[in-house]
Amino acid sequence: TQLLEQSPQFLSIQEGENLTVYCNSSSVFSSLQWYRQEPGEGPVLLVTVVTGGEVKKLKRLTFQFGDARKDSSLHITAAQPGDTGLYLCAGRLQETSGSRLTFGEGTQLTVNP
Amino acid sequence: ETGVTQTPRHLVMGMTNKKSLKCEQHLGHNAMYWYKQSAKKPLELMFVYSLEERVENNSVPSRFSPECPNSSHLFLHLHTLQPEDSALYLCASSQDWRREGLSSYEQYFGPGTRLTVT
Numbered sequence: 001t002q003l004l005e006q007s008p009q010f011l012s013i014q015e016g017e018n019l020t021v022y023c024n025s026s027s028v029f030s031s032l033q034w035y036r037q038e039p040g041e042g043p044v045l046l047v048t049v050v051t052g053g054e055v056k057k058l059k060r061l062t063f064q065f066g067d068a069r070k071d072s073s074l075h076i077t078a079a080q081p082g083d084t085g086l087y088l089c090a091g092r093l094q095e096t097s098g099s100r101l102t103f104g105e106g107t108q109l110t111v112n113p
Numbered sequence: 114e115t116g117v118t119q120t121p122r123h124l125v126m127g128m129t130n131k132k133s134l135k136c137e138q139h140l141g142h143n144a145m146y147w148y149k150q151s152a153k154k155p156l157e158l159m160f161v162y163s164l165e166e167r168v169e170n171n172s173v174p175s176r177f178s179p180e181c182p183n184s185s186h187l188f189l190h191l192h193t194l195q196p197e198d199s200a201l202y203l204c205a206s207s208q209d210w211r212r213e214g215l216s217s218y219e220q221y222f223g224p225g226t227r228l229t230v231t
Contacts, residue, residue, distance in 0.1 A: 004155075045222075
């Protein structure tokens with residue numbers, strides 16, 4: 001059973017469309033990160049959220065942490081081809097005191113011109 | 114150099130070879146990690162070092178041997194690998210997670226080494 005479920009797994013849209021990807025769990029996280037990974041490269045950190053209900057914006061990207069800190073969403077407005085990539089959510093379980101980040105399987109986004 | 118660097122970027126090796134992957138971080142962090150990324154699987158944590166001491170080893174086969182000579186460098190020594198070990202190997206670094214503050218949550222990744230075992 002995957003601790004962090006991401007949906008959808010694949011998403012192909014046209015330039016200019018809006019989209020939302022989700023990261024869900026039945027466990028509580030003390031923090032959650034979103035990364036974007038391009039082919040042949042490592043994941044690049046986009047944002048960290050730590051407070052339930054927190055909303056952070058990064059240009060056209062809006063990140064939200066659920067009130068109960070069990071889920072998160074990433075909304076992209078007016079998607080561009082440069083947004084194409086694998087979006088990964090990763091979190092640190094509240095019940096652990098160590099370093100471990102739990103990763104989701106990712107959402108592969110393709111934005112077509 | 115900035116951030117986290119990894120060499121080589123690509124490696125093809127036979128099952129009887131011995132090779133090493135290198136990671137260097139220029140962020141002043143004191144914790145370093147090795148991850149394995151295979152197709153259609155979440156990132157798998159392999160090893161964690163904090164202050165040059167190995168603090169986590171997630172049941173990784175002994176054909177993978179990590180080494181952390183100082184807080185800026187991390188190696189992964191490879192010996193008699195199997196074809197199923199072919200994957201993208203990612204190094205990451207962070208501040209020690211026992212510190213207070215946001216920075217302790219955030220891991221920064223290198224570009225990875227694409228390993229193919231033939």
